Amino acid sequence: MGFSFYGLSIMIFIRPLILLLVSSLFSCLANATPQALGSAPRLTLPADQTASPADQDYAEGIKKLAANDTEGAELAFNRALKKQPDHANSLLGLAEIAHQRQHPELAAKLIKQAVKAAPDNANAQASLGRLLAVQKKYPEAEKALKKAAELDPKLIRPRMDLADLYATVLGKPSAALSLYGQVLDIDPNHAGANYAYGVTLMRVGDLTKARAALETSARLAPANPLPLLALARLSLQQKELDEALILLERALTIQPTLADALELRGDIQQARRSPDKALADYSAAVLAQPDLVTAWLKQGIIQQQLGQYEEAKKSYLAAIKLDLKLSAAYNNLAWMETENGKNLEQAEVWAKKAVQLSPDIADYHDTLAWVYRARGNLKDAELSLQRATRLQHVPASVFYHLGVVLQEMGKPQEAAVAFEKTLTLDKNYPAAQQALQRLQGR
Numbered sequence: 001m002g003f004s005f006y007g008l009s010i011m012i013f014i015r016p017l018i019l020l021l022v023s024s025l026f027s028c029l030a031n032a033t034p035q036a037l038g039s040a041p042r043l044t045l046p047a048d049q050t051a052s053p054a055d056q057d058y059a060e061g062i063k064k065l066a067a068n069d070t071e072g073a074e075l076a077f078n079r080a081l082k083k084q085p086d087h088a089n090s091l092l093g094l095a096e097i098a099h100q101r102q103h104p105e106l107a108a109k110l111i112k113q114a115v116k117a118a119p120d121n122a123n124a125q126a127s128l129g130r131l132l133a134v135q136k137k138y139p140e141a142e143k144a145l146k147k148a149a150e151l152d153p154k155l156i157r158p159r160m161d162l163a164d165l166y167a168t169v170l171g172k173p174s175a176a177l178s179l180y181g182q183v184l185d186i187d188p189n190h191a192g193a194n195y196a197y198g199v200t201l202m203r204v205g206d207l208t209k210a211r212a213a214l215e216t217s218a219r220l221a222p223a224n225p226l227p228l229l230a231l232a233r234l235s236l237q238q239k240e241l242d243e244a245l246i247l248l249e250r251a252l253t254i255q256p257t258l259a260d261a262l263e264l265r266g267d268i269q270q271a272r273r274s275p276d277k278a279l280a281d282y283s284a285a286v287l288a289q290p291d292l293v294t295a296w297l298k299q300g301i302i303q304q305q306l307g308q309y310e311e312a313k314k315s316y317l318a319a320i321k322l323d324l325k326l327s328a329a330y331n332n333l334a335w336m337e338t339e340n341g342k343n344l345e346q347a348e349v350w351a352k353k354a355v356q357l358s359p360d361i362a363d364y365h366d367t368l369a370w371v372y373r374a375r376g377n378l379k380d381a382e383l384s385l386q387r388a389t390r391l392q393h394v395p396a397s398v399f400y401h402l403g404v405v406l407q408e409m410g411k412p413q414e415a416a417v418a419f420e421k422t423l424t425l426d427k428n429y430p431a432a433q434q435a436l437q438r439l440q441g442r
Contacts, residue, residue, distance in 0.1 A: 054084035061093050070097050088118035092127055107131075122152035130161055138169055159183050160193060167200050176200050191220035195227050202234055210234055225251035229261050241268055259289035266298060275302050286318075293322040297329055309336055327357035331364050338371050347371045355384075362388040366398045373405055381405045396426035403435060412439050 051059065061076030074097050080090040095110035111131050114124040129145035132138075142165060148158035163179035166172040180197040183190055198213030211234055218227035232247035245268055251261045266281030282299035285292055300315030313336065316329040323329075331354035337347035351368040358364055365388035372381035385402040388394060403418030416439045422432035 052084065054080040054087045054090065056080075057083065058087065058090050058093065061090065065093065065096065070100060073097060086117035088114040088121045088124050091117065092123055095127065120151060122148045122155050122158070125151060126155065126158040126161065129158060133161065133165055138165065141165060142170070154186055156183050156186055156190065156193075159186075160196070163196065163200075167196065167203075173200050173204050177204070189220055191217045191224070191227075194220065195230065198227070199230050202230070202237070207234060207238065223254060225254040225258050225261065228254070229258065229264070232261070232264060236264070236268070241271070244268060257284075257288040259285045259292050259295065262288060263292065263295045263298070266295070270298070270302065275305055278302050279306070291322055293319050293326065296322065297326060300329065300332065304332060304336060309340065312336065325357050327354045327361070327364065330354040330357070331361075331367050334371055335367050338367070338374050341374065344371060344375050348375065360391055362391045362394045362398050365391070366395075366401055369401060369405065373408075378405055378409050382409065394425075396422045396429055396432070399425065400429060400432045400435075403432065407435070407439070415439060 057076045057080035061073040061080065064070075064073035064076055073093065077090040077093040077097075080087050081094075084090075091110050091114035095107045095114070098104075098107035098110060108131050111124070111127045114121065115128050118124055125144050125148035129141045129143075129148060132141035132144060142162065145158045145162040145165070148155060149162065152158075159179045159182050163176040163183070166179065167176035177197065177200055180193050180200065183193040184197065187193070194213045194217035198210045198217060201207070201210035201213060211231065214227050214231045214234065218224075218231065221227060228247050228251035232244040232251065235241075235244040235247060245265065248261050248265045248268075251258055252265075255261075262281045262285035266278040266285065269275075269278035269281060279299060279302040282295050282302065285295035286299060289295070296315050296319035300312045300319065303309075303312035303315060313333060316333050319326050319329045330350045334347045334351035334354065337343050337350070348368070348371045351364070351371045354361075354364040355368050365384045369381040369384035369388070372378070372384060382402070382405050385398060385405060388398045389402065399418045399422040403415045403422065406412075406415035406418055416436060419432045419436040419439070422429050423436070426432075
């Protein structure tokens with residue numbers, strides 16, 4: 001039929017894994033990596049016997065910032081800059097404060113000043129690389145991060161950021177794995193690097209090494225649910241549903257409102273033919289993260305399966321509001337309106353939108369044809385179904401619907417051919433068997 005299960009009927013729909021930047025977007029302080037996943041901040045402070053007056057103020061600023069005293073840190077960094085206007089690390093410290101205060105333009109300005117003042121400062125280049133990545137200037141970001149890594153062979157942050165860039169937008173998983181490996185050579189107990197390394201290994205299909213890295217990350221960061229969530233996805237790839245559920249329960253114990261974990265548990269419940277449990281998880285996921293478009297779509301699918309059509313309609317419309325190109329939602333809305341015989345004009349608009357967005361999906365042409373039929377337009381219904389039959393992965397229902405339309409158009413011989421094709425694809429299609437028998441006078 002035209003109703004799209006979006007990969008949820010038996011196969012579990014898994015959204016592509018997207019690596020999070022392991023560091024915060026503008027972690028500008030020298031040798032500091034405050035982040036959800038990763039080793040604790042490591043602050044290298046100038047030794048008293050060699051530190052300049054500006055370095056001493058900078059060191060005080062570092063201490064203040066580590067103690068969450070941003071005002072005290074700001075005063076210390078500014079004192080350093082009065083003594084040495086081109087003190088790059090103090091400029092980076094002020095950039096970090098600007099970022100924390102949600103002043104991105106000021107943070108960007110300060111980072112650029114730091115690079116201009118000290119182009120060979122590895123932390124300045126690392127911060128510039130991150131800034132450029134946030135601005136989606138990826139080639140420039142790659143260049144700056146590479147320079148930072150070359151300037152300091154032991155600096156973790158630019159290697160992590162460059163690896164994340166390779167693993168995501170630049171699509172170079174092999175290069176990403178090499179850099180994550182460099183970080184682990186520097187610090188084998190870096191939980192964030194183990195996590196990112198494991199997720200990237202999953203993407204390239206090396207599941208054994210991926211599991212080892214993710215288990216290490218989970219051990220190193222027991223209060224972080226992300227390694228457990230990734231392990232659950234890995235178990236799901238290996239069809240270990242029970243293990244995946246155990247891992248998800250552990251992740252949700254740490255963070256009960258982790259939307260991705262709730263959604264994934266819903267996928268498993270749907271695969272196990274437990275729609276009520278799946279619906280509860282999808283509903284919890286959209287409550288926890290209202291912009292999680294896939295959870296809205298899946299919630300609508302389950303509601304439609306359960307006959308909760310008004311609720312399904314609201315879920316699909318919420319999904320479309322978040323993603324105007326979500327063809328499955330348009331298709332399912334059109335199918336529901338056609339089935340209940342209401343608002344067929346709007347159903348046609350939705351069905352055409354689904355076909356426009358995904359012209360290679362036969363089910364969507366099928367839905368559009370069924371809308372045409374409901375509106376009495378059998379000619380266009382036949383044309384849509386004929387188009388559907390020329391696509392790949394055509395379900396038996398498309399040929400059955402073609403047979404129905406041809407029969408209603410007074411073309412019994414062509415209808416019989418369509419019903420026979422239906423039975424070729426699915427020999428246990430009762431409606432097609434009955435229709436063919438009636439045409440043959442049996």
